[in-house]
Amino acid sequence: MHILMFSDQHADSLGGVQVSLRLQKRFLEQAGHTVTVCAPRMHRDHAGDPGYVDTPSVPITLDREYSMTLVGRRADRFLDAALATRAPVDVVHVQADYWGAMLGYRYAARHGIRTVHTFHNHMEFGLEQVVPFPRLVIRALLWWQHRVLKPTRSTLAPSAWAFLNELAVRADASTAPSGHFAALLERKGVASDVDVIWTGADDAVVEQVLAAGTPRVGSRPLFVWMGRMSSEKRILEYLEAIRLADVDAEFRLYGAGLLLAKAQAFVRTNGLDDRVVFAGKVPYRDALTAIASADALVQTSIGFETQGMTVFEAAALGTPSIVSDPNIAGELPDGTYWQPADGSVPALAEAISRVAADLVSGAELVVEPQTSQEFRQSYQTARMIGVYERVLAG
CATH class of the missing domain: 3.40.50.2000 (Glycogen Phosphorylase B;)
Structure with a gap:
């Protein structure tokens, strides 16, 4: 299989999700699969990898560790051109919530590819911790999401959970990296039948x-x-x-x-x-x-x-x-x-x-x-491959 992963932040940047992405990529490749990771280009020196597709971006933190890609037709064209020279994609695996998620679902829709979504981010709690007016930010995010992902499909009341549900309804399967977060997603109506797949140790x-x-x-x-x-x-x-x-x-x-x-x-x-x-x-x-x-x-x-x-x-x-x-x-x-x-x-x-x-x-x-x-990544990767195969089987 060729798995195309989407992330909000570059896999070489700092963070637990990025560690998870790098581990997943390596163990999937060891299992004989091809993995391409699409994320915003970093604005500092980093290792890089031939399996990365770095989309045009702007830095969003003073230390230039993190960046964002502006979602739109220009980014879509860039992505289509970058992937045209690679093997056909079998599964789109979205491991993002913001620009990475929007790019991923737009790409999957254009090319008719099945999708898996991994929820890494407790968005409601995270926004409450890092922004001064979280409700206003959530409303702005919903407005933006509705502009770049059409038509609107979520029926939940406007909230961070509705934002995540808008992503889940586009996926053929949803996963979470812990049992407690999977239960929370199901309880909030974001997704049902969420597969729990940890990030294991190498x-x-x-x-x-x-x-x-x-x-x-x-x-x-x-x-x-x-x-x-x-x-x-x-x-x-x-x-x-x-x-x-x-x-x-x-x-x-x-x-x-x-x-x-x-x-x-x-x-x-x-x-x-x-x-x-x-x-x-x-x-x-x-x-x-x-x-x-x-x-x-x-x-x-x-x-x-x-x-x-x-x-x-x-x-x-x-x-x-x-x-x-x-x-x-x-x-x-x-x-x-x-x-x-x-x-x-x-x-x-x-x-x-x-x-x-x-x-x-x-x-x-x-x-x-x-x-x-x-606790081992090999075990968790085998379980994720099972999710991919289930999705491809329809």
């Missing part, structure tokens, strides 16, 4: 990291945090919890984002330089090695995540997690995580203090590397 890298071993450096408890440094990830709340916990431990933060400078300033102002280390962005294998070497992974966002990629990877590697989001905790095996008493900063600080004390006393939570195939 089989080979997990095996390599486990085989190599991860000797600890230093005697203090080591906590690792990974992600985009933005408000919905609660990075500043995490740093405040570290300050309140006031434990002798090392807290390594991997990633970057718009709040990086503010986070660094917080650390300096509050004298946390001896405990908090900003490790920057690292390749996937280095990220898994960092998780494997930690005493605990810390997950801090609540209500935003639609998948628990890092905590799944931690479970696969035998590293326990402090999990703030009860929905994510509910998908993990028992005995692989701690959970704060509630979603407050003091509760997170108390959990950090309790875990650090356990680690120092030798009463730490021991997690064996999870051998369940569900």
